[in-house]
Amino acid sequence: MTRAATLAEIAREAGVSAPTVSKVLNGRADVAQATRERVEELLRRHGYRRRRGTQSSPLLELVFHELESVWAMEVIRGVENVAREEGLSIVLSESSGRLTPGQSWVDGVLARRPTGVLLVLSGLDRSQQEQLAGRDIPFVVIDPAGDPGQGVPAVGTTNWDGGLAATRHLLDLGHRRIGLIGGPSRMMCSRARADGYRAALDMAGIAYDPELVRDGDFHHEAGRRVGLELLGLPERPTAVFAGNDLQALGLYEAARELGLRIPEDLSVVGFDDLPLARWVGPPLTTVRQPLTEMAEVATRMVIDLARGTRPGTLRVDLATSLVQRSSTAPPQTPSRTVDGESPRL
Amino acid sequence: MTRAATLAEIAREAGVSAPTVSKVLNGRADVAQATRERVEELLRRHGYRRRRGTQSSPLLELVFHELESVWAMEVIRGVENVAREEGLSIVLSESSGRLTPGQSWVDGVLARRPTGVLLVLSGLDRSQQEQLAGRDIPFVVIDPAGDPGQGVPAVGTTNWDGGLAATRHLLDLGHRRIGLIGGPSRMMCSRARADGYRAALDMAGIAYDPELVRDGDFHHEAGRRVGLELLGLPERPTAVFAGNDLQALGLYEAARELGLRIPEDLSVVGFDDLPLARWVGPPLTTVRQPLTEMAEVATRMVIDLARGTRPGTLRVDLATSLVQRSSTAPPQTPSRTVDGESPRL
Missing domain, CATH: 3.40.50.2300 (Response regulator)
Known part of the structure; x- marks a missing residue:
């Protein structure tokens, strides 16, 4: 199943043009909400995945549920350490205290096509996870607040x-x-x-x-x-x-x-x-x-996933020490x- | 003088094609270093400015010379407060302790076409300033480390x-x-x-x-x-x-x-x-x-500049208090x- 065929198929089934499906895939704002939802639903149902190798931006998305604490700076430093080495820039967001970011954030991510997404103390709901998966944008949770769910890559601490x-x-x-x-x-x-x-x-x-x-x-x-x-x-x-x-x-x-x-x-x-x-x-x-190290490990993990390398394990807990x-x-x-x-x- | 004429003029003078000049303008990596420098020099000499209204990304660049300190978090929060209201995302960088960011950072900025740039304790050298000005990307310095120079917008404290x-x-x-x-x-x-x-x-x-x-x-x-x-x-x-x-x-x-x-x-x-x-x-x-307020004022200032609104003053010092x-x-x-x-x- 090639990408072109699937795009055309989905467009036909949704009763829209192929460029419209493409717009939805790229998170463009100029698609009516109802059309977007219909296309998203079909993308989901067909398990559509953008062909690997589609150009992504040299960006990493980093989302906090709040930036209040000095805690956050330790994490930012870890992500920055690895991002700089890899020539990636960090896009920083705060989900206003909510543990799951809103749809406007997801739309922004789809439009920016980052190399990967790092979520701190936040999770994505099932539909958000599928939207990222459909665009081949990997994500890793740092210090999961809730149970991140089966198969979700996460780096925590003991x-x-x-x-x-x-x-x-x-x-x-x-x-x-x-x-x-x-x-x-x-x-x-x-x-x-x-x-x-x-x-x-x-x-x-x-x-x-x-x-x-x-x-x-x-x-x-x-x-x-x-x-x-x-x-x-x-x-x-x-x-x-x-x-x-x-x-x-x-x-x-x-x-x-x-x-x-x-x-x-x-x-x-x-x-x-x-x-x-x-x-x-x-x-x-x-x-x-080890907040900074946790962030470094998570950043390396999401970059590996973006390159198509499956890490040995998707769940890592780094050791605490008194x-x-x-x-x-x-x-x-x-x-x-x-x-x-x-x-x- | 229209944009097209100038682009063509500069291409002719540089002995390259118009698309090559366009690539340089957009910070694309696939231009030979010598060509890029020749084109940059001509853009500078002709005082070329991208026509206002060229689409910019809903991004704000925020650069620190170091992220070591809890100090940085206060600034990030201020920028985030205003960016969120305005639907802008923050791209965060650290210039590895140097007070002037490197050329690879500038190339990244030109490629990302942000709405504006905020520099914390850092300045841009003259060539970097001209590269941003040529693309109509405004910048504001927060808490200038050195003398930011005549006419450079800056928000400091007393x-x-x-x-x-x-x-x-x-x-x-x-x-x-x-x-x-x-x-x-x-x-x-x-x-x-x-x-x-x-x-x-x-x-x-x-x-x-x-x-x-x-x-x-x-x-x-x-x-x-x-x-x-x-x-x-x-x-x-x-x-x-x-x-x-x-x-x-x-x-x-x-x-x-x-x-x-x-x-x-x-x-x-x-x-x-x-x-x-x-x-x-x-x-x-x-x-x-008032670090957070300084960052908020600087963010509003750079957004005003991006919209073509000249702020009443380009230099603001917010009051300290014991x-x-x-x-x-x-x-x-x-x-x-x-x-x-x-x-x-």
């Missing part, structure tokens, strides 16, 4: 192991009342980190206490707000796994407001190892997520100090 | 006023030995901030002491290194204007290493007001540079505490 390592570090120091500030529960990475926390407690024979576990949204302000709740408990935790670095800094602020010293009165572990984790006072013990700094220490005369019954030594 | 305000704040608190960690001296913004510092001292009748003034590079590590030098002086400063926020955090680290408390033993003022300035301990007093937080306080029994002669009250 979030569960990271949550486990963070919590074990606190257990090893002697902490028993360990709080958790989780991320949004709709995100896979938050769930995996929280499950790692739970597994570590369980393996240490410590009962899971739902009162010590609260959801945040991965931003600084949530860390402060939820931190104030946790530190205001009648029997407050001596240590908190803060879910990510920004929440850890919010928790630092909550501790300062309450006059609690880190690590003497409260141990804190973050997640991400953003540059600022080294710079805060005290420097933050955290779980390093980085010990100065925000964690053994608890001071655990829990009894709260009641003021135990004198300072 | 760096001199900011340096003055930072230093005056410390003087008002009673400090007399005030150090400065400057940025790279090749950057206009560092020079302006340093001159503001000097002017404030001068107006307060305090002699400028070169020993208290050192150059950094706007990164965290320089703040720590230069901070250790300043704090190791026989008569150390009681306050330091750190040049930017990252250097201020480096200085925080230097102070921690020496067991000096902020603000009791050392007052610190930053510059930028990055999000992390609020999050560190103690929260940083700093000069707010944000007082907790890293500054009056000096404790100034200078005598250093010698240990003055007992604590």
Whole structure:
């Protein structure tokens, strides 16, 4: 089945001209919505694929669901490192906080014919995936927020192991009342980190206490707000796994407001190892997520796919590692100090 | 003079075909280097300008000289805010630390035909400026590093006023030995901030002491290194204007290493007001540079230029403002505490 035949076939079946089908394929705006949908439906039904080798632009599309965080810069740097080597430019978009980008973004991508698409914390719905596949535009998800679906190429990190390592570090120091500030529960990475926390407690024979576990949204302000709740408990935790670095800094602020010293009165572990984790006072013990390397691996993967090279595996999780700094220490005369019954030594 | 006539004229003079001139105009790679240079030279000499209205792509080019810093994210967000409203996508590049992007970047821009170009801390040389002008691609410099040159549209901030305000704040608190960690001296913004510092001292009748003034590079590590030098002086400063926020955090680290408390033993003022300035301990007093707004104004300006609207002014400096937080306080029994002669009250 040659491309010309299929184009003509689809045009005939849709009752339009071949150039109109071509316009739809190229994401051109000058096709009526109803016609476009009919043609898209036929392209889908016939499993139409643009012949490999159709000229693509030396562009990589990079989409974030939000650009708020310093987190995003680590990813951009990784993509940029590989793109520059390969002579590709990056087209950057933000999906305004939605985890799936809108149709206007897809139309733009079809018109630009990029070499590939990188999605950060976002997924494409089935129809969007088919539209890209029909134009032979590969895509890879970086740090998938939800389950990206069978066969969708994705590069993540070992979030569960990271949550486990963070919590074990606190257990090893002697902490028993360990709080958790989780991320949004709709995100896979938050769930995996929280499950790692739970597994570590369980393996240490410590009962899971739902009162010590609260959801945040991965931003600084949530860390402060939820931190104030946790530190205001009648029997407050001596240590908190803060879910990510920004929440850890919010928790630092909550501790300062309450006059609690880190690590003497409260141990804190973050997640991400953003540059600022080294710079805060005290420097933050955290779980390093290799964001820049994840972005580099994903960029190489999407370029391989664009060249028709099938990577050995379409799902990679890069390892996390605990980085010990100065925000964690053994608890001071655990829990009894709260009641003021135990004198300072 | 119509476009066709000029193209033909230039082709005749260069001894090539009109399509070859067209290829050069569109940044196509398949023209011999010598031919390309001859044609570029003729385009320049004849002051050739592509007729306004030639179709441009709905892209904005955004170029950084480096993406290392969280600073860059504030700018990206501002550009993205306006680009999204206007239905434009952003093509992001990094010029690998050089303040002027290379020719391969220019070729890419000519091939992509963006609506406009935004340069951050970078300038274009004269030939690059003429290549863009010949294709009617406007550009605006955000926070010009050097003098962008007469008539070059640019959006900056009042760096001199900011340096003055930072230093005056410390003087008002009673400090007399005030150090400065400057940025790279090749950057206009560092020079302006340093001159503001000097002017404030001068107006307060305090002699400028070169020993208290050192150059950094706007990164965290320089703040720590230069901070250790300043704090190791026989008569150390009681306050330091750190040049930017990252250097201020480096200085925080230097102070921690020496067991000096902020603000009791050392007052610190930053510059930028990055999000992390609020999050560190103690929260940083700093000069707010409205990076996101600067990027928004620059983006609107380049879009206006692309539409043929001449903005009222081509040079805008947005105002800085001092944000007082907790890293500054009056000096404790100034200078005598250093010698240990003055007992604590």
